[in-house]
Amino acid sequence: MAEERTPLQGGNPGWAGETGEYGHLTEADVRGTTYVGKRPPEGTSPGASCSYPYQVGGGRPDAPLFEGPYRERLDKILSRYPNRQGALLPVLALAQEIRGHLSPESMAEVAAALGLAPAYVRGVATFYTMYHKRPVGEHLVQVCTNVACNLCGADEVLRAFLAATGTEPGQISADGQYTVIEAECLGACGFPTAVQVNDRYFENVSPEAVPAILERLAQEAAARSSAAARQGS
Template identity: 55%
Template sequence: MSAGHSATEAHQPVFVGEVRQKLDALFPKYPTRQACLLPALWLVQEARGWISEGAIHEVAEVLSLTPAYVKGVVTFYTMYHTHPVGRHFIQVCTTSPCNICGAEDVAKAFLQHTGCGELGATSPDGRFTVIEVECLGACGFATPVLIDDDFIENVTPERVPGILQGYK
């Protein structure tokens, strides 16, 4: 995930050059433009780190949808960020199967070692955001943690400082 641009910056078009080509490559895969919405939103988030109001308008434009409709879809899915997050986004699974194996202590360790303070907040240096996430689908490898696109299994509180060193 690339660094998020700030919320106050003017929107610069996302679908230009290579990203536009990726968007165009989606069209033959679906019978409607509307169906390209989820993959198009992924392209925005990969490029910008989050999905701003400006990006919502641009996506609506390229897919012939209304901005209100696009916003309705964006806010339904938890993985799309509607505000900037830290350079590294950390998701700790704390649903029951991991919870009984000590997942809440893992989440606490991430909060402590990143300096994030509380769940959902970004560390003062802008490096990390930590959230608790519902079931990551790797319950036999408790506790799984998703950092950006890296899926890390069997995380214990003791492993947290070492893991964080890999994310500058």
């Protein structure tokens, strides 16, 4: 059988295959069609999407900020920046990780810890959508409805998550487990529809895949609670 050749070979001097270095690749390899759709169904590594878990479940709204191990993390963050203003974004992320969302009181505490004006901190926190100004469920489900995902049926995926969790966009489900919102581009446009649950990515999500994703999340949450109960007993 004749070797499969990309039509680009011989016709596009800018393509790496022209150098001979990548001549073994087929067009499918270059376009990614050999692996698109084969991403792990349990979601990809959080490290692929962000350098710190800016939204994780289990926030405690009344927890003290920046004490114990969190004080150590605050100091570590501060050591990386030339001034306290520069450290504001990761410190807000840390406060959200501890409490689950950023209330006006939390923003004021961040301002006090960094020696910044409360209005300045509030202006920054309210600018970025990754900071939650209201409580969210244990699992924050962000469905990308931007153009690439939208063309591939993101609206149906969003509706499937809302129907399965019994919520309207932004609401917390009755069991406290889920909040579903629309997101702007999640940076995974090659794998539509992209869905981010806390700090984990699910890609190539179809409406049919939604029950299995929610089931997986529920099983993991149950396993975490039993592990915590075992540790506490």
